[in-house]
Amino acid sequence: MREADKPSSVTIEDVAQLAGVSVSSARNYFSRPQLLSAPTHARIKAAVAHTGYRPRGSPTGLGRRQLGRVGFEVPRGEDPAQNPIFNQQLLSLLWAATAAGYRLQPFVTGKEPGSRAPHYQQLWEQREVAGFVVTDLADDDERVAYLQAAQVPFVLFGRLREETGYCWVDTDNAAGSALAVQHLVEQGHQRIAYLGWPASDAVADRRLEGYRQGLAAAGNLPEYIQVQSYGQPAVEQAHQLLGRSPRPTAVVCACDEFANDAVRAAAALGLEVGGGPGRLAVVGCDDSALAARTLPTLSSLRQPIGRLADRAVDLLTAKLANPRFEAHVLERPQLIVRESSSASCSGCSSKSG
Numbered sequence: 001m002r003e004a005d006k007p008s009s010v011t012i013e014d015v016a017q018l019a020g021v022s023v024s025s026a027r028n029y030f031s032r033p034q035l036l037s038a039p040t041h042a043r044i045k046a047a048v049a050h051t052g053y054r055p056r057g058s059p060t061g062l063g064r065r066q067l068g069r070v071g072f073e074v075p076r077g078e079d080p081a082q083n084p085i086f087n088q089q090l091l092s093l094l095w096a097a098t099a100a101g102y103r104l105q106p107f108v109t110g111k112e113p114g115s116r117a118p119h120y121q122q123l124w125e126q127r128e129v130a131g132f133v134v135t136d137l138a139d140d141d142e143r144v145a146y147l148q149a150a151q152v153p154f155v156l157f158g159r160l161r162e163e164t165g166y167c168w169v170d171t172d173n174a175a176g177s178a179l180a181v182q183h184l185v186e187q188g189h190q191r192i193a194y195l196g197w198p199a200s201d202a203v204a205d206r207r208l209e210g211y212r213q214g215l216a217a218a219g220n221l222p223e224y225i226q227v228q229s230y231g232q233p234a235v236e237q238a239h240q241l242l243g244r245s246p247r248p249t250a251v252v253c254a255c256d257e258f259a260n261d262a263v264r265a266a267a268a269l270g271l272e273v274g275g276g277p278g279r280l281a282v283v284g285c286d287d288s289a290l291a292a293r294t295l296p297t298l299s300s301l302r303q304p305i306g307r308l309a310d311r312a313v314d315l316l317t318a319k320l321a322n323p324r325f326e327a328h329v330l331e332r333p334q335l336i337v338r339e340s341s342s343a344s345c346s347g348c349s350s351k352s353g
Helices: 012-019 023-031 038-051 084-099 117-125 142-149 173-186 202-217 235-242 256-268 305-321
Strands: 069-075 103-109 131-134 154-157 167-171 192-196 224-227 250-253 281-285 299-302 328-331 334-337 349-352
Touching: 012 023, 012 038, 023 038, 023 305, 038 305, 069 084, 069 117, 084 103, 084 305, 103 117, 117 142, 131 142, 131 305, 142 154, 154 305, 167 173, 167 305, 173 192, 173 202, 173 250, 173 281, 173 299, 173 334, 192 202, 192 235, 192 256, 224 235, 235 256, 250 256, 256 281, 305 328
Parallel strands: 069 103, 069 131, 131 154, 154 167, 167 328, 192 224, 192 250, 250 281, 281 299
Antiparallel strands: 299 334, 334 349
16 A cells, blocks of 8 residues: 555655656655755655645644644744844745645743743643744753653754754854855955854854854964844944954954944944955845845845745654654855945845855
8 A cells, every 4th residue: 555644645656756756755855855955855845735745644644733733932022123034034934834734833932041941841732733943042942952851843943052863954154154254355355353242152153163264264364353242232342343453354244233333333433344445344144134225235144044944844844754853954155245345246146155
């Protein structure tokens, strides 16, 4: 008897035939998606969506808990202006979950330490969701500890310092910072500064690590580092960076808000921002809406949020089918080059790491 989620339903063989792939590749879509090339993955995904196929063990076939609902936390007080990436994650997961036949179920929590894991426990024990996609991570995250201990299916949108023992999808933040440094070196800069966050979490550490890797790859260029807490203005810190002797000629920033603060600090010091000799080059991160609206427009690293959301849903599907499944997806960001770092930029171009 062929594999099917119910009598008279389509089979895995039907999906494979429609996608033009082998049956083993079609099965890998659900159990080991990291083995598939991007074109093969896309063809199978389209075939699954067209046929409505669900394997045995998927959310549509496992009882009341598996209603196709995926839990996603929205911390109370999350400021969209301060965290545009969170908004992109939420919308991208909503679209990805819907395309895969799930319903994303956002739930609101407090953000104080120790107050968040019980929300996950309540939803799980009341059989409201099939699993979770978890973001807004912290070191020693109590939510991850609970989900692992209770053997709840989940995927992290991001990763902790310890990268094994769970499924995750993430942007390669180290590669992104290194790409920004490489771009500035190609523009002729040798004194490249970094304006970022303190060593507080894995994202901050990896972005700083990438900056240092970029300097090393360019011939061990000197470090210029200044930090400010997440969500706080960094104009004063940018002033301190630009007041060093010799003065940096370029700044890589951990976020677009810090990059905008660097532009403001440069203006206060009478420095012109942009590409070319005598100008201060600035590169941000996250390619928020702010980046295309500043004067000059801001070069920035764009995170592949849409692709990561698709893969997070794929991994959760595999985890639901096989509780022992573990896979990791690491996607490189794209550098969007604008006026703040390139003299030749009349519009926008992009570079991939």
